[in-house]
Amino acid sequence: MLSRAEHWLTQSIPYNQESWHEGYRTDCSGFVSMCWNLRDSYVTSTMPQIAHQIGKDRLRAGDVLLTPTWQPATSSCSTAGPTTRTTPTSATS
Numbered sequence: 001m002l003s004r005a006e007h008w009l010t011q012s013i014p015y016n017q018e019s020w021h022e023g024y025r026t027d028c029s030g031f032v033s034m035c036w037n038l039r040d041s042y043v044t045s046t047m048p049q050i051a052h053q054i055g056k057d058r059l060r061a062g063d064v065l066l067t068p069t070w071q072p073a074t075s076s077c078s079t080a081g082p083t084t085r086t087t088p089t090s091a092t093s
Helices: 002-011 028-035 044-049
Strands: 016-021 024-026 051-053 064-066 084-088
Touching (some): 028 044, 044 051
Antiparallel strands (some): 016 024
């Protein structure tokens, strides 16, 4: 999962809600979808379909922090406000 993230980061993929790269949108949710190796590029509103809440003590590399509106908190997105810690429902490589 982390190597997938690094792959995009080393390519300097710009954030864009209307662009795609390697089958995924180049926005926050697309980045998470790519890192989690999902077959689809999910959007913010569909993230609850593939993630579940976990406690802070279970937070691990590859989990995402979501605001109450399910906006992923990544380097390209706002991290302000309360968060829900989530992990993929069925982890993939």
